[in-house]
Each structure stands twice: as C-alpha cells, then as structure tokens.
Amino acid sequence: MLTIGCHLSASKGFLHMAKETVAIQGNTFQFFTRNPRGSQAKSIDLKDISLFQAYAVEHHFKPILAHAPYTLNPAAENPETYEFAKLVLEDDLKRMEYLPGNMYNFHPGSHVGQGTAIGISRIASILNDVLKPNQTTTVLLEAMSGKGTEIGYRFEELRQIIDQTQLSDKLGICLDTCHIFASGYDIINHLDDTLNQFDKVIGLDRLKAIHLNDSLKPFNSRKDRHEKIGKGEIGLEAIVKIINHPALKDKPFYLETPQDDLSGYAKEIQTLKELYQAQPDTNLGIIQNND
Ligand code: FE
Ligand code: FE
Ligand code: ZN
Numbered sequence: 001m002l003t004i005g006c007h008l009s010a011s012k013g014f015l016h017m018a019k020e021t022v023a024i025q026g027n028t029f030q031f032f033t034r035n036p037r038g039s040q041a042k043s044i045d046l047k048d049i050s051l052f053q054a055y056a057v058e059h060h061f062k063p064i065l066a067h068a069p070y071t072l073n074p075a076a077e078n079p080e081t082y083e084f085a086k087l088v089l090e091d092d093l094k095r096m097e098y099l100p101g102n103m104y105n106f107h108p109g110s111h112v113g114q115g116t117a118i119g120i121s122r123i124a125s126i127l128n129d130v131l132k133p134n135q136t137t138t139v140l141l142e143a144m145s146g147k148g149t150e151i152g153y154r155f156e157e158l159r160q161i162i163d164q165t166q167l168s169d170k171l172g173i174c175l176d177t178c179h180i181f182a183s184g185y186d187i188i189n190h191l192d193d194t195l196n197q198f199d200k201v202i203g204l205d206r207l208k209a210i211h212l213n214d215s216l217k218p219f220n221s222r223k224d225r226h227e228k229i230g231k232g233e234i235g236l237e238a239i240v241k242i243i244n245h246p247a248l249k250d251k252p253f254y255l256e257t258p259q260d261d262l263s264g265y266a267k268e269i270q271t272l273k274e275l276y277q278a279q280p281d282t283n284l285g286i287i288q289n290n291d
Contacts, residue, residue: 075109
C-alpha cells in the first residue's frame with residue numbers, strides 16, 4: 001500500500017491534521033514543529049496527543065514526519081544563529097518524545113562562506129549535543145538543492161555528517177525529489193543510477209522518507225522551487241516511476257507541492273494511488289494451495 005500524505009498546518013493540533021489526512025485519503029502527514037521562521041512552539045496538548053494516537057491506530061496511520069523551521073542554520077558561523085539552531089533542535093526533539101517512534105526532518109544548513117568541511121563539522125557537533133541514546137525519534141537530514149552555500153546537496157556531504165555523528169543510528173535521510181533533481185541527480189533518465197549511488201555512498205537502509213515534489217526549475221539549476229505533481233520539469237511519468245521503484249515503493253511519500261487548499265493534495269493523492277502498482281503478494285499462491 002502506498003504510504004502518502006502532505007504537509008499540513010499544525011495550528012489546530014494533531015487530531016485535526018489526522019482528520020484532514022483521512023479526508024484526502026492519506027495515511028501520514030508532515031507538519032512544522034513551530035512557525036517555519038522559528039518562533040516559540042505551542043505548549044504540548046496531552047489531550048490532543050492521546051486523541052490523535054487513538055485515531056491514528058484506528059485509521060492505520062504510518063509514522064508521521066515533523067519538519068524543523070527551515071530558517072535554522074545548524075552550520076552557521078555566527079554564534080547566536082548556531083546556538084538558536086541548537087536550542088530549537090533540542091527542544092523539538094524533547095517534544096517529539098510525546099509522540100514516540102516518529103521522524104523529525106531538518107535542513108542541514110548553509111556554510112555561508114566558511115567552506116563545506118567546517119559547515120559539516122558544525123552540523124555534526126549540534127547533532128552530537130542534541131541526540132540522546134534513549135530517544136525514539138529518527139532524525140532525518142534533508143537532501144538539498146544546493147542553492148547558495150547549502151550543505152547536503154551531494155550524497156557525500158550527507159554521508160560525512162552521518163560519519164561525524166556519534167549516535168548515527170538515530171539518523172536517516174529524507175530525499176526531496178525537487179531538491180535532488182535541481183542539485184543535478186537525473187531522476188528522470190537515471191533513477192537506477194541515482195539510487196545505486198545513494199546506496200553506495202549512504203546506504204538505502206538510511207532512506208526513511210521522500211518529499212514528493214515536481215520542480216519549477218530545470219535539472220541542475222540549484223534552485224529550490226516546488227511545483228505541482230506532473231506540472232513541472234520532472235513530470236508525471238518520472239514521478240510514477242519513482243513511487244513504483246522497488247527501492248522506494250514502500251517508503252513514505254510527503255507532498256510539499258504549492259496548493260491553495262487541501263483539494264489540490266486530494267487530487268494528487270488520488271492520481272498517485274491510481275498509478276501506484278500494488279505488488280501481488282508472492283506468498284498468496286502457496287497459502288491458497290494449502291486450502
Ligand atoms: Fe524541507
Ligand atoms: Fe522538502
Ligand atoms: Zn524545497
């Protein structure tokens with residue numbers, strides 16, 4: 001079964017997001033842990049959390065994905081920017097444990113002139129401070145488009161962050177199809193090669209989530225502009241191959257396409273479900289023969 005959902009506003013709480021997800025035929029969702037620009041998080045609503053958890057079980061939800069504010073820069077040279085990123089990540093991860101066993105995604109950051117190697121070591125140093133041995137949340141590094149001085153637009157850079165992190169078993173990767181297409185991975189003509197490269201450099205077992213977006217900007221443009229599914233430079237045909245690829249088809253997919261309202265996501269989910277080939281259960285024949 002396709003695991004799919006979209007980015008939702010968290011303003012009305014977890015139960016509300018879950019109900020919206022069911023209304024658009026999804027079984028997971030993504031949300032910002034706080035205002036995307038990084039302000040104070042809302043206080044934890046235990047009632048909402050327990051209602052959500054029961055609802056999620058009832059409706060067969062898959063793990064959900066939290067997204068850190070995208071303005072954080074854990075690679076920053078500026079001490080205040082760096083400390084702020086650490087504080088937010090630390091607080092978010094503490095809060096995530098109220099919903100055990102889910103995922104938390106963040107943008108690795110931009111080195112803003114210090115160079116990639118220093119940026120990477122700063123990101124890893126934050127992770128070494130905020131990751132805890134007993135946490136149940138998997139923290140995902142998002143693969144980026146490579147705009148400006150962004151770190152994490154090459155698989156090798158993501159690998160280096162993992163290598164410099166002590167509790168690296170807590171880390172996974174989120175591939176954003178718009179980002180990696182824009183950063184120069186040809187997922188239209190060379191999806192197999194791209195995934196083989198990912199497997200060689202990072203390992204497919206680290207791939208925990210996919211942001212499924214089309215790209216307004218062309219291949220290798222290093223520009224991050226999402227487009228509706230099938231309306232951009234990646235196109236529907238390539239996106240259908242992505243959701244059906246044996247290495248990807250069981251991963252959770254999160255839409256971050258520009259939509260005015262939920263009906264846009266509902267349509268995309270419906271289209272993708274129609275084009276998703278449920279694999280026949282290979283054991284079925286054997287079970288039937290036992291009758
Ligand atoms: Fe993101
Ligand atoms: Fe993304
Ligand atoms: Zn993006």
